[in-house]
Amino acid sequence: MSADQPDFKDTLFLPETDFPMRAGLPLREPEWLARWERLRIYDRLRETGSGRPPFVLHDGPPYANGHLHIGHALNKVLKDFVVRSAQMRGHDARYVPGWDCHGLPIEWKIEEQYRAKGLDKDAVDIVDFRQECRRFAEGWIDVQREEFKRLGITGKWDDPYLTMDYHAEAVIAGEFMKFLMNGTLYQGSKPVMWSPVEKTALAEAEVEYHEHTSHQVWVKFPVTAFGDAASDLSISSKKMGLSVVIWTTTPWTIPQNRAVCFGPELAYGLYEVTEVAEGAKEVPGGLVLVADALAESVFAAAKVVAERRRDVTAAELAALVLAHPLRGVDGAAGEWDFDVPMLPGDHVTDDAGTGFVHTAPSHGDDDYQIGLKHGLPMTYNVLEDGSYRADLPLFGGEVIIRPDGKEGGANVAVIKQLAWAGALFAKGKMRHSYPHSWRSKAPLIYRNTAQWFAAIDKPLDDGMGAHGNTIRARALESIDRLVKWTPQTGRNRLYSMIEARPDWVLSRQRAWGVPLTCFVRKGAKPEDPDFLLRDPEVNARIVAAFEAEGADVWYVQGFKERILDGLHDADAYEQVFDILDVWFDSGSTHAFVLRDRADGAEDGIADLYLEGTDQHRGWFHSSMLQACATKGRAPYRGVLTHGFTLDEKGMKMSKSLGNTIGPQEVIDQYGADILRLWVAQSDFTVDQRIGDKILKGVADSYRRLRNTLRFMLANLEGWDEAERVDPADMPELERWVLHRLAALDGQVREGYAAHDFQGVFQKLFTFATSDLSAFYFDVRKDALYCDPADSLRRRAARTVLDALFHRLTTWLAPILVFTMEDVWLSRFPGEESSVHLQDFPATPAGWENGALAGKWFGIRAVRRVVTAALEVQRREKVIGASLEAAPVVHVQDANLRAVLESLDFADLCITSNIVLSSDPAPEGAFTLPEVDGVAVVFARAEGAKCQRCWKVLPDVGHHAHPGTCQRCSDALMRLGWGVAVGG
Known part of the structure; x- marks a missing residue:
């Protein structure tokens, strides 16, 4: 710039925002977590959600026995996508997290501690042992709760459900006694999968298969x-x-x-x-x-x-x-x-x-x-x-x-x-796949023992026969007609399992769990009609005792006499001390969560269960059997299953292989939003791969998306509602963007409703980076920076940016919970402000314009040929910027050429001029094979470079303000610059 040339920088509306280019997620995310807790976001949504259609995702309880692994993160993040998107689509979306607290995994940990100290578990009072198990579970619940919250998971964290709560134990016992009363409970002797190491029967879901050398x-x-x-x-x-x-x-x-x-x-x-x-x-x-x-x-x-x-x-x-x-x-x-x-x-x-x-x-x-x-x-x-x-x-x-x-x-x-x-x-000897305990990793055997079973083919006369009169029949009917499966293959898997499964083994020979609350007549045989004591009043006393004192009371000396007092001769009965299969515990959660809680489901049936594919033989399975016996149908309307997490090479993660990645490692390096974005970019229906190279790719996608959001914020600075332009008065480019938003609105809502998170993110990412950053923002930078503040084109662009802001931040909020809060607060600061208190905004029907879609598809195709031709010139250093060019564009299609002539096509291509020609393209003209009938011949723009907008135009230097074009000179006059130096 010459010494006498004024600096026009202050006359431009250059982007301005405090929103940082670098996210700093690992350090900043905890601040937002604390903020959401202060705001009581989840509770406020429940309080204001009255009258909305409820949506309940029932949490499959993890075991409270160790730090989270990457599979936990995948599962909980998917659940969070579901809950948050349902809320923002207009539901009252309830999510009560829970924990499995009983059973072998926790009991085994306590036994390990005993063995390390040289103590004999069997020499410890059983109630004292159970209390140790309870304390162990409580400690890990607190640890895991904070780890889940760190992932940005929304839910009722201050009041989760625990299978060891007194009410839960009372309900589990009550649900078991329904089997006792409906006649499906029986004691039988048959071979079951048995762990000699743990000295107990195991459920199929507790069995894993490893290579083993056998005789x-x-x-x-x-x-x-x-x-x-x-x-x-x-x-x-x-x-x-x-x-x-x-x-x-x-x-x-x-x-x-x-x-x-x-x-x-x-x-x-x-x-x-x-x-x-x-x-x-x-x-x-x-x-x-x-x-x-x-x-x-x-x-x-x-x-x-x-x-x-x-x-x-x-x-x-x-x-x-x-x-x-x-x-x-x-x-x-x-x-x-x-x-x-x-x-x-x-x-x-x-x-x-x-x-x-x-x-x-x-x-x-x-x-x-x-x-x-x-x-x-x-x-x-x-x-x-x-x-x-x-x-x-x-x-x-x-x-x-x-x-x-x-x-x-x-x-x-x-x-x-x-x-x-x-x-x-x-x-x-032979090497083959052999069943092992998933806890002790020791081989299993089939062993004949006396166990308690639920007969799944016994006809039931319980008044709940709308879907069949046996547990199996009800389960198969539920799978076929009452449940939606995502993916659909889940239906076939569970159906075949239940179709072929034997009776359910309910008993375990362990100490930490809900006991089989029943009494057997001394001297009677299992086939005798009076073998089991069936008395509703006895059952009610047991439930009341558990409600007040927990299941430990079953093991207190004199409990049998207390419960049977005045009803039956206690000496005539023996108390059963086996505990329930822990899958019966988790299978019963629908009763004490969905049925009994105020924030449960009105009919006691969840809209969705969401777990890994292994739960077809686990929680989905046991919940189905349990509810079909006690409710007459499945406790869920939908089931979503996801695959497992593997390393980058597709190998199963293993400490021995050294290829494990913990959620906290990812959070410490990248932030929880990057981990959430990895989930969103993955096809959850198959196994997921994760590793440093993959996460770097995810981080790059995040950076590109963040730049798009930052551009919006920077160019909305100082937005005033008085600027708003009615769509009917907007330039066609802005109306095309609104049409794209209208189309995306339907796709985003449908995608979230179908749990297609990968599809939702891909559409939004492509829109943000291709339609916006690489096209619309690129084209409109000139108008946003250089047009007068009151120009229709600039006001229309800012109006569209406002519409984009509200939609992109809310559409992406279920996925990038921390980043979208950051974006939202950058524009709408305030102690009560949060993107997570918003819904997806309604999109006016008038925005949709199918004719524009086809028209602009053709325009952008021609533009691609022009920009590619100019990139060649830039790469060869013929020009430094596209504004130095004024290419000749040969377009064979007369209709398409007419469309281009009706627009400022040079502006769309970010050139200073363009000549549209119907002549045949000369030999050597630049073409793209995928765009037929379009060729570009490079030519330099004639004139001088405007010192304000940098376009090369013939009229530069012939206006009131030297060194400017007509548009910029007029803008300076509106800004009150008068006649510039030398004018």
Whole structure:
């Protein structure tokens, strides 16, 4: 600028805002959290929400036993998106966070502390032990509550639900007693998944599968009788002896064998062992029966050669009687001197093994079902610690799984006895997926025990049969007709699980939980009609006692006598001390949260349950079964499921691999909003990946979005309602932006309602960065900075910026809770101000204009060719800025050319001039392959550079203010500058 040239900077409306470019989220977010607490945001929304349609997301309770992991963050942030967006769409959106406080995870932690001190848990008074568990849970609830709040999660944090609250314990007991009264509760003896380490039954949801090395054995069961249908088989095997060969990876179950099953549809053969390979550890011989499809693998494992002699039919197999392989063994005391039947079983396949399945009804569900069908005896050889009963011949006291989770000596002891008995055909080891306890990580076994069950196929006469008259029928009907699934695959998963599941095992042999509040008559058998005491008055007394004193009172000396006093002879009954499956606790939460709380659901049914996909076998499942028994239907109308969190390579996170990322790590480095944005940018229906590289990409998206918001704030400085322009009077560009807002309004509302958070954010991010920052803001900077304050174009642009501000801040508020509060307060400061007290603003119907959408699609396509052509010139340093250009644009389409001629297309392209031509484009003109019929020839703008707006125009220097164009000179006159120096 020359010495005599005035500085026009003060005459421009340059952007002005205190909103910082750098967010500083890790340091600033706690300030907003404290502010929201002072403002009582959540409670104020409840107080003002009267009359709104309610929306209730019922929280699936996490365990109160450790710091949060990234999966917790994913889950709670998704819930927050749902709740906040429902509120801002016009609902009274209620969210009561909760915790699972009972059960093995917490009890196990206390036992670990005992073991570290060398103490015996069983020597401690049970009430004292339970109180320690309660204190442990209370401590972690406080820790986790603060960690959840730090993520920006809204909810009733000062009054959460806890399954160990006295009222909750009373309700859980009351819900259990509904099973007692409706006849679905029974005591049965059947195999359940059992942890010898934890000495308790486990629910399917408490089981995880890991690679495990097991013994595998091929065992010969000698044929001792043939029956009429197998007479031919008898003749052919008289001289050599005949055996059926089974295969198992649990040799310890052989002493409990009571049958061998075959597949009626499979092909079997009679094989003669003709050659034994050198080095074979066993010396099998004679005739054996195996499935044809598996014969080669069986004989290879035994290192023998065998020749097939003939087919064996299913009728022949069914006529055979076998001996137990340990029959007659020295020292067995006749324990296994019984016949073993051959039974057909649909569960038998020729995928692996021998085609014959060794059947121990006490140690497997298929085995148990075969046993029920054919009246096979149950065995009780395995004790709660995973050892054989002491008086079991040969194996008494041998351990299957040791207290440290390692293999005991039972398998090897059985294998040795089989070898000595001449029954071992082959042996080996195999690596396979095997069930483990998710808490102790120790292997599990199937074990026959006396447990309490809920019969899910027992007909119910409870007046709630609108959706079926059994628990299973009601559950399947609910899944099919009453629940919306997101994604829909969740429906199929839960349906197939419930369709095939056995009765629900309700009991656990532990100490920390709600007891099975029932009494059994001494001397009665489970099948006797008076075995269980069913008395509504007794039930009411129990509930009242729990309400006042908590479930610990069940374990206080004399409680039975107190409850039965005046009603029944206490000496005639025994008190049950098993505790309820913790999934029954969480499955009952609908009763003491949705039904009983004032901020629950009016009909006791949640609008949404939202958890990870593992909860199809966990909370979704148990809640469904529990409510179908006590309410007659599912306790939810919708279920949303998300995947798991993996590292950047798609690996499961593991401390041993060193690839875990904690929420606090992300918050400390980037801030909670970046973690929330990671959730929003992810497809939650599949597994999520997270890592430093991914988070850097998220942070970059955040930075670009923040710059868009900062531009809005800076150019709205000093906004006055008197500036507002009616849409009908606006330039077409502004009306196009309003149309885009109208379209987005519907898409955002529909997206949030469908829980498509990724779709919502992608649309808003694309709009903010492409439609606004890269186009509208870029075009309108000149008008906003340089036009007179009262010009229609500038006022219209500011009016649109105001509309953009209100919509973008509220639309993004459910996702970026801290940043949008920062943006909102930058414009509307005040102690009572908060974006989270706002709703999504209504969008006037007149803003929508479909004709503009098509028209501006074409305009922007031509503009893309122009800007790309100018970028080439800038890259080659022909020009420094696009305002130095005045390109010739060849447009073949006459209609499109007419549209461009009706606009200030140079202004849209940020050039000083543009020539539109209908002539054919000369060779070498710049084109883009995706935009047909448009070509650009570069030309420089003629004239001088306006020192105020920097456009290059012929008229610069010919106005009252030297060095300015007509528009800028007029603006200076309006500002009262008079005649400039040298004028």
